[in-house]
Amino acid sequence: MTPGLFDEAPTPYAAPEAIASGAVLLRGFALDVDEALLQAIQKVTATAPLRHLVTPGGYTMSVAMSNCGTLGWVSDRSGYRYDAKDPLSGKPWPAMPACFADLALRAAAEAGFDNFHPDACLINRYEPGARLSLHQDKDEGNMAAPIVSVSLGLPAVFLFGGLNRNDRPARYRLVHGDVAVWGGPSRLAYHGVAPLAEGEHARLGRQRINLTFRCAR
Ligand code: SIN
Numbered sequence: 001m002t003p004g005l006f007d008e009a010p011t012p013y014a015a016p017e018a019i020a021s022g023a024v025l026l027r028g029f030a031l032d033v034d035e036a037l038l039q040a041i042q043k044v045t046a047t048a049p050l051r052h053l054v055t056p057g058g059y060t061m062s063v064a065m066s067n068c069g070t071l072g073w074v075s076d077r078s079g080y081r082y083d084a085k086d087p088l089s090g091k092p093w094p095a096m097p098a099c100f101a102d103l104a105l106r107a108a109a110e111a112g113f114d115n116f117h118p119d120a121c122l123i124n125r126y127e128p129g130a131r132l133s134l135h136q137d138k139d140e141g142n143m144a145a146p147i148v149s150v151s152l153g154l155p156a157v158f159l160f161g162g163l164n165r166n167d168r169p170a171r172y173r174l175v176h177g178d179v180a181v182w183g184g185p186s187r188l189a190y191h192g193v194a195p196l197a198e199g200e201h202a203r204l205g206r207q208r209i210n211l212t213f214r215c216a217r
């Protein structure tokens with residue numbers, strides 16, 4: 001049996017699940033808007049293609065990335081930063097789709113963070129084997145605003161640690177439609193994604209797509 005095909009009975013959203021002070025999982029929160037999100041992702045990535053960025057240390061990331069919104073997160077040999085322009089095209093990133101902004105606002109409010117109006121959305125595409133090592137989201141100018149993270153496609157193991165790199169992270173299985181929100185005392189928590197397992201998602205095939213919404217300015 002193909003892993004991932006038959007074990008994903010989507011659970012409709014019920015209530016926030018606290019994972020740390022200021023951090024919650026909203027399981028199934030994005031399920032009822034998944035088609036709109038996927039169509040918007042198609043549109044954004046047709047203009048600003050997913051690409052494998054290079055880290056300042058010279059490694060090519062296994063996760064492919066793109067952005068929408070007024071700012072986009074980029075990495076190259078000179079460092080990490082937010083940039084108003086896509087370095088591939090030299091043009092502004094595609095605008096934030098209304099269905100993205102709406103979901104991010106509602107998810108943040110559900111987690112206790114009102115008036116969340118992100119100016120940046122990083123789109124991450126994982127294929128089996130791709131991973132994101134433990135890191136803090138600390139390039140944003142606004143640390144009062146949370147991070148809202150939406151999972152689509154294949155399941156992943158999300159690692160969520162503490163404020164010190166050495167804190168052993170807890171592991172949470174995130175599936176299609178799940179949303180994680182971290183802010184307040186957890187805003188700078190270390191987090192990452194374990195290597196994606198092989199699988200075939202009914203709608204997205206052999207990939208996981210993650211959206212993270214940030215107030216970068
Ligand atoms: C991120 O930390 O930017 C992405 C997290 C994820 O893919 O779940």
Ligand code: FE2
Nearest residue numbers: 135136137191
């Ligand atoms: Fe992150």
